[in-house]
Amino acid sequence: MQDSNSSDVIAFEAGRQQRFVQQLPKIELHAHLNGSIRRSTLRELAAAKNVDPSNAFILTRWPKTLSEAFDVFRVIHSCVTTLADVERLAFELGQDLEEDGVVYAEIRTTPRVMDVASHTDESHDTIEDVGESGLDRYVQAVLGGFSRYSNSTEARGWNKTILRLLLSIDRAKHDTTHALAIVNLAHRYRHQGVLGIDLSGDPTKGNFLDLLPALHHARSLGLKITLHAGEVQDRDDEMTSMLNFHPDRMGHCCFVSPSNLERLQASGIPIELCLTSNLLSNSVTQLKEHHFRSHYNHVESTHEAPKGKTGSTICCISTDDSGVFGSPLSNEYHLVMENFTLSERQTFHLAHRTLQATFLNPSTTASAQKQVAEKDKTDWQSIHAAFRQFYDSWEWQ
Numbered sequence: 001m002q003d004s005n006s007s008d009v010i011a012f013e014a015g016r017q018q019r020f021v022q023q024l025p026k027i028e029l030h031a032h033l034n035g036s037i038r039r040s041t042l043r044e045l046a047a048a049k050n051v052d053p054s055n056a057f058i059l060t061r062w063p064k065t066l067s068e069a070f071d072v073f074r075v076i077h078s079c080v081t082t083l084a085d086v087e088r089l090a091f092e093l094g095q096d097l098e099e100d101g102v103v104y105a106e107i108r109t110t111p112r113v114m115d116v117a118s119h120t121d122e123s124h125d126t127i128e129d130v131g132e133s134g135l136d137r138y139v140q141a142v143l144g145g146f147s148r149y150s151n152s153t154e155a156r157g158w159n160k161t162i163l164r165l166l167l168s169i170d171r172a173k174h175d176t177t178h179a180l181a182i183v184n185l186a187h188r189y190r191h192q193g194v195l196g197i198d199l200s201g202d203p204t205k206g207n208f209l210d211l212l213p214a215l216h217h218a219r220s221l222g223l224k225i226t227l228h229a230g231e232v233q234d235r236d237d238e239m240t241s242m243l244n245f246h247p248d249r250m251g252h253c254c255f256v257s258p259s260n261l262e263r264l265q266a267s268g269i270p271i272e273l274c275l276t277s278n279l280l281s282n283s284v285t286q287l288k289e290h291h292f293r294s295h296y297n298h299v300e301s302t303h304e305a306p307k308g309k310t311g312s313t314i315c316c317i318s319t320d321d322s323g324v325f326g327s328p329l330s331n332e333y334h335l336v337m338e339n340f341t342l343s344e345r346q347t348f349h350l351a352h353r354t355l356q357a358t359f360l361n362p363s364t365t366a367s368a369q370k371q372v373a374e375k376d377k378t379d380w381q382s383i384h385a386a387f388r389q390f391y392d393s394w395e396w397q
Contacts, residue, residue, distance in 0.1 A: 020344055020394070021333040025103045025159075025386040027354040028318055028329050030226075030251050030272035032168075032200075033086075033109035033142065034076045035321025036093050042323065045079040069281050070202050072324050083116045083141040090145025090163075095154075097161040100328045103386045104379070106359060108166040108198040108226075109142060111135040111182060135185050139167070143193050159386055162379045164359065165189075166226065168198040169214065171206030179214035187221045191372040195359035196224030196248070203231040208238050215245065224248045224359040226272070230255045231283065243267060249316070249357055254283040254291060261294065270314035270357035271295055275335050276327035277320035287339045296340065296350070316354045344396065352387050355380075 045051075080086060090107070097105050113134030146163040167186040169179045186194045197218045199211065218225055226249040229242050236257045242250065243263050251272040256264060264271075273292050278284045284291070297312035317332050319325070327335075337347055360376045 017334060017337060020347070021330040021337070022101055023390065023394070024101060024330070024333060024348065024351055025383070025390050026101055026329045026333065026351055027316070027358065027383070028097060028102050028105035028107075029249065029316045029354065029357060030274055030318030030320055031093075031105060031107055032321050033089055033093065033107050034073060034080055035324045036096070036107075036319070037076060037080070037089055037323040038092055038096065039323060039326075041088070041092060042076065042079055045085060049079055049081060051075070051079050069277075069321075069324065076324075077112075082114055083137055086114070086138060086141040087145040087148070090142045091149045091152075092145075094146060094149030094161055094163055095152075096322070096328070097163075098159070100330050102161050102329055103159055104162045104164075104355075104358065104360075104383050106164045106166055106195060107142075108168050108200070110168040110170050110200070111138040111185060114138065135181070136188070139165070139185060139189050139194065143189070146193065159382075162382065163193070165194045166196050166198045166224075166359075167194060168200045169211060170201035171199060171208065171211060172202040174201075174206075174211070176210055176213055179211050180217060183214050183218040183221065183223065186218070186223055190221075190223065196226065198226050198228070198251075200228045200251075203228060203235065208241055212241075212245065215247075226251060229253050236260060243269075248359065251318075252278065252283070254278055256291075265295065265313055268313075270316055270354075272316045272318045274318050274320035275332055275339075276325045280325050287335055290339070292336065293340060314353050314357045315350065316357050317350065344394070348387075348391065348394075355383060355387075 080089065093107065116137075142165055146165070150160060150163065167182050169182050174182070183197060186197055197215065199208075199215070215225055225247045227242050227245075227247045229250045230239055230253040233255045235255070239256055239260045243260060246267065247269065249270045249272060250264070252274065253264065253271050273290075273295075275287055275290055275292065278290060279287055292315060295313040296315050317329070317336060319327060319329050319332055322328050333347060333351065336342055336350070342350065360380050
């Protein structure tokens with residue numbers, strides 16, 4: 001029988017860990033805008049758009065398979081139908097990230113053409129008949145939400161979250177022409193907060209090789225690239241092609257053959273890992289078996305600037321879809337500590353190393369990019385300062 005003293009110790013340790021992961025400066029590198037919607041906002045929009053409440057999945061249960069997760073996104077898309085909705089989601093996400101102690105986030109979203117404020121769903125997933133200007137308005141709505149958040153005076157956390165945007169190519173819906181349009185769209189907003197391109201969408205559909213021309217074009221324009229990879233089994237040829245392309249980051253990487261795992265670990269490509277998402281979509285059967293264990297190798301960094309390449313994979317703990325899966329980034333770090341017995345210092349270094357994988361580039365010096373480079377440099381220093389302040393103030397044991 002557990003005595004009261006031991007119970008008090010357990011409660012104290014649990015409370016301390018909760019405070020630690022909450023106050024720890026965190027960097028979010030794999031979060032989809034729509035999938036990060038607040039449940040309260042989804043309920044409100046569902047009622048306003050006359051969407052069957054029973055379809056608002058998160059009122060009843062969590063998705064249990066990857067297929068169900070994509071069904072969820074279709075429900076969300078039926079509720080988020082206007083630019084006003086998109087701007088609201090971007091604004092609220094900034095608030096939620098700040099409250100969770102996230103100091104920097106790269107949010108990804110697939111541009112759609114939609115009405116400004118009508119409740120009639122006029123959204124499209126292609127650029128046909130409406131031109132690229134409609135997609136421009138979508139990007140402007142997201143950046144507008146980010147700006148409204150950044151300029152708001154209400155404080156929900158210690159620091160304002162620094163926000164950047166990635167534009168997503170949907171492999172299930174976009175052909176080469178559409179993918180190239182999104183790449184060019186990202187380039188147009190490169191100096192306004194868009195840093196790069198994400199390849200995502202239903203991994204059982206589409207062909208990665210068909211989209212390679214667009215990805216090579218993105219690289220030639222100086223855009224950073226992250227790929228959803230290894231989400232389903234029996235796609236090792238595709239993983240081989242993705243590794244040959246050598247993106248700047250890869251997401252998930254749940255199913256990788258031994259030979260490609262060796263290549264991945266030798267490549268130095270950072271990996272975005274989303275534990276709760278992988279568990280609830282059945283990509284892993286239990287968290288202790290998560291492939292974080294295969295990639296993580298504790299590397300000490302100081303609270304000063306992170307060191308250069310160390311030969312170990314940078315593991316970027318992320319949420320994927322905090323609204324869909326109900327797990328903020330602080331909880332993802334809690335799960336890592338609990339399931340892989342990481343100490344507070346190890347967890348700090350894990351979070352700090354993620355800064356090396358961001359798409360911020362503080363060394364850019366081209367005159368045409370001077371202003372944005374200065375802002376990136378300032379933001380980079382601000383993120384460092386948050387880690388340094390935490391490191392110096394936390395009562396390490």
